[in-house]
Amino acid sequence: DPKIIQKPKYLVAVTGSEKILICEQYLGHNAMYWYRQSAKKPLEFMFSYSYQKLMDNQTASSRFQPQSSKKNHLDLQITALKPDDSATYFCASSRQGDQAPLFGEGTRLSVL
Amino acid sequence: GDSVTQTEGQVALSEEDFLTIHCNYSASGYPALFWYVQYPGEGPQFLFRASRDKEKGSSRGFEATYDKGTTSFHLRKASVQESDSAVYYCALAQMNYNQGKLIFGQGTKLSIKP
Numbered sequence: 001d002p003k004i005i006q007k008p009k010y011l012v013a014v015t016g017s018e019k020i021l022i023c024e025q026y027l028g029h030n031a032m033y034w035y036r037q038s039a040k041k042p043l044e045f046m047f048s049y050s051y052q053k054l055m056d057n058q059t060a061s062s063r064f065q066p067q068s069s070k071k072n073h074l075d076l077q078i079t080a081l082k083p084d085d086s087a088t089y090f091c092a093s094s095r096q097g098d099q100a101p102l103f104g105e106g107t108r109l110s111v112l
Numbered sequence: 113g114d115s116v117t118q119t120e121g122q123v124a125l126s127e128e129d130f131l132t133i134h135c136n137y138s139a140s141g142y143p144a145l146f147w148y149v150q151y152p153g154e155g156p157q158f159l160f161r162a163s164r165d166k167e168k169g170s171s172r173g174f175e176a177t178y179d180k181g182t183t184s185f186h187l188r189k190a191s192v193q194e195s196d197s198a199v200y201y202c203a204l205a206q207m208n209y210n211q212g213k214l215i216f217g218q219g220t221k222l223s224i225k226p
Contacts, residue, residue: 004155033212043156043201043216056213090155094212100146101212103155 003027004104006091011109013081020067021076021107023091031055031096032074034066037106038087046089049074050096081111114139116202118217125192126225133187133220135176135202143204145169145178145185146214150199163207194224 007022025032034046048055052068065077078085088108092101119134137145144163148156160169162178162185169176174189185202199221203214 031212042219045213048212100158105155
């Protein structure tokens with residue numbers, strides 16, 4: 001059974017719309033992350049959270065907003081979608097400080 | 113800034129061949145080094161990590177040795193199988209900051225002919 005659940009697996013959106021990507025982990029980890037994978041940049045770090053607090057943000061655009069409502073949740077809200085946002089978004093988690101991040105299966109987003 | 117370079121974009125081998133995928137890094141301080149493998153339609157899977165000079169990481173028959181002198185962490189496997197076909201990523205993270213913030217190389221697509 002997958003321990004990091006991402007929903008939905010596939011998502012199609014129109015330019016200018018808003019979407020929320022869901023991530024839940026059942027590994028007991030206290031750190032969670034978002035990464036993006038596209039044809040232009042294979043795997044790119046976006047955000048990291050530890051104990052539900054933002055630790056690092058490498059995303060230049062404020063259109064990307066992580067949301068942590070529970071300690072094992074880290075959703076990603078994307079507003080004013082653009083075709084360039086088309087990518088696969090991976091959620092990952094780890095035990096803060098001493099463990100390699102483990103990845104979910106991703107949400108493949110297509111913006112038309 | 114920190115970076116990871118994988119020399120080979122694609123590698124094509126036959127079963128039982130010896131595999132080497134080259135990984136070099138550029139980073140300040142003393143980063144941890146990682147190898148991940150990604151199969152089609154899946155997320156990257158952690159293979160192994162090394163955190164100090166001369167440390168060897170290994171898993172599933174793959175291995176790599178942290179070499180601070182040559183700033184390298186080359187992936188090797190003595191005898192590949194068709195099931196090893198996948199994309200392999202080398203990555204680094206700064207130990208004293210945020211170990212979940214991985215900087216990945218461009219990836220190497222490995223194809224194994226039966």
